[in-house]
Amino acid sequence: MILAIETSCDETCAAVCTPDGEVLSSVVASQVTDHAAFGGVVPEIASRRHLELLSPTVITALREAGIDEDQLTNVAVTGGPGLIGALLVGVSFAKGYAYARGLPLIAVDHLHGHVASLQLAENPPSGAHLVLLASGGHTLLIDVADDGSLTTIARSMDDAAGEAFDKGARLLGLGYPGGPALGGLAGTADPRTRAFTTPLHGRDDLAFSFSGLKTALALSVQSLAADDQFGRSELAASYQEAIVTHLVERAELGLARTGRTTLGVVGGVAANARLRDRLGELWADVVLAPLSACGDNAAMIAMASRRLSPLTPNELTSLDAHARSPLG
Ligand SMILES: Nc1ncnc2c1ncn2[C@@H]1O[C@H](COP(=O)(O)OP(=O)(O)OP(=O)(O)O)[C@@H](O)[C@H]1O
Ligand SMILES: [Mg+2]
Numbered sequence: 001m002i003l004a005i006e007t008s009c010d011e012t013c014a015a016v017c018t019p020d021g022e023v024l025s026s027v028v029a030s031q032v033t034d035h036a037a038f039g040g041v042v043p044e045i046a047s048r049r050h051l052e053l054l055s056p057t058v059i060t061a062l063r064e065a066g067i068d069e070d071q072l073t074n075v076a077v078t079g080g081p082g083l084i085g086a087l088l089v090g091v092s093f094a095k096g097y098a099y100a101r102g103l104p105l106i107a108v109d110h111l112h113g114h115v116a117s118l119q120l121a122e123n124p125p126s127g128a129h130l131v132l133l134a135s136g137g138h139t140l141l142i143d144v145a146d147d148g149s150l151t152t153i154a155r156s157m158d159d160a161a162g163e164a165f166d167k168g169a170r171l172l173g174l175g176y177p178g179g180p181a182l183g184g185l186a187g188t189a190d191p192r193t194r195a196f197t198t199p200l201h202g203r204d205d206l207a208f209s210f211s212g213l214k215t216a217l218a219l220s221v222q223s224l225a226a227d228d229q230f231g232r233s234e235l236a237a238s239y240q241e242a243i244v245t246h247l248v249e250r251a252e253l254g255l256a257r258t259g260r261t262t263l264g265v266v267g268g269v270a271a272n273a274r275l276r277d278r279l280g281e282l283w284a285d286v287v288l289a290p291l292s293a294c295g296d297n298a299a300m301i302a303m304a305s306r307r308l309s310p311l312t313p314n315e316l317t318s319l320d321a322h323a324r325s326p327l328g
Contacts, residue, residue, distance in 0.1 A: 001067055002074045003097075004302035005058070007090030008082025008110045009136065010034075010041045012053040015298035016065035019073070021119060021306065024065035026292075026299040029053045036176050040166065047085035054093050061298075072103055076305035079107035080322035081137070087321035095319060104310030107319055108301045111327045115142060115150060116304035117293040118264040125287050130260040132251045134275075135267030136162035136177075138328055139208045139247075141254040144264075148307055152327045154254060156208040161243055161269045164210035168239050171214070171221050172232055182236050183272055189233035191241035194220065198245045206257060208250055213242050244275045248282065255284050262287060270294040 001024070006013035015026040031049045035041050062069060077094035080087055091107075098105035115131050118124050130153075131142040139161045141154035159167065162179060169178025174185060196216050199209045217239050224231045251263055263284045269275065271294040279286045293300055311319060 001065070001071050002076055002302045002305060003058070003061070003072050004076040004108075004298040004305060005054070005090045005094050006078045006110070006113070006296055006298040006301045007050045007054065007086050008078045008080070009086060009296055010046045011296040012050050012057050013296060013298035013301075014054070014058045014061035015302050016061050016067060017299060017302035019306065021303060023120065023299045023302070024067065025061045026297055027057050027061045027064065028295075028297050029057045032177065039170060039176050041083070043083045043085055046083055047089055050086055050089035054089060058093075069101065072101065074106055074305065074310065075103050076106040076108050076301050078110045078113065078301055079319065081110055081325040081328055082321075082323070084321050084323050091319060091321045095316060098316065105316050105319070106305040106308050106310050108304045108308065109325050109327065110301075111138065111140070111142075111325045112150065112304040113300040114266045114289075115144065115264070117266050117289040117297075117300035118287055119303045120290050120293045120299060121287050123287060125262045125264055127262075128260060129262035129264055129287075130251070130254050130258055131264040131266060132247060132254075133267045134161040134247060134265070134269035136160060136166070138267070139210075140327065141206065141250065142327060143258055143260070150327060153258065154206040154208065154250060155328070156210065158209055158211035159214065161208070161210060161247060162267070164214060164243055165269065167214050168217050168236070171218050172236055179269060179272060182240060183274065185233055186237035186240045186274070187233055189230070189237035191234075191237040193234045194231075194238045196238050196242040198242050198249065200246065201249065204253065206250070206253060208246065210243065210246070213239065240272070240274055244272065244278050247275060248278050251279075252282060255282070261285060265289065266294065268295045
């Protein structure tokens, strides 16, 4: 049994999985209400809350899995990328726990975790495939080879897709986190009335860009009457549509370039209903991460850990958190 721990941002997560990938429990203690008043994640508050929440979250995960600590065989933890102070809480806990119980410790890259969230889908991809990872910190196309090795083939030149949703939501006067709020405001408004230009449309750059779109939204919001609620909904719908179209177009280009016929879609933005809908336009087999595993969770960290070797005793002692991923 694997105990996995994830504290890279503002969710305190613990999960218990069997070695063959059955999730026995996955607990996510969200800190959203702690950060909402500030309009975004405050790193020091996140670290302090992880410190308070991690032990009870692990205890809950073990209880919900119905197992005894003696049945654990491995501990897996996110080593990065993410907020350093937040990561250090999980890494320190996992090191101490593994050392005290004499268990092997496996360090997992958070982005490998998002990719592995596809293993939690009803029909996980088998063999080589392309992954669109769209989260709060990253927008990547990752090629997964037959042997499971990962290569990033496209990244964002500026903001991440989730960041674009969060910043757009702020411009529209919505709360944090912005993605679900902006999707809610867009509702059934027509995205064509105030259509924004799709970033990099018609170009063959294998890259993403969202900052121009954000500027276009800022200018449009300025020219809107303060009480024009319908106009705000239309702007939200158009902005969301431009982000989604950009993601779908770049995924299509990535599929054509790599010749892959299966596309996995993961990360917080993969929860977006409009994106999930529009991905149906692609000719590829599309595998979506389950809604419960799009945002940060420890079940995906446990899944990713199954391919990795535990740290040696020396590596365990010197394991540190890291802010960046080689994939990012
Ligand atoms: N329904 C949704 N529509 C659009 N965006 C969404 C939706 N739900 C969540 N998001 C966005 O997903 C992001 C959070 O995703 P996730 O937790 O994977 O990111 P992160 O862990 O902060 O970043 P990373 O994984 O790159 O380190 C936020 O920016 C949030 O606004
Ligand atoms: Mg994440």
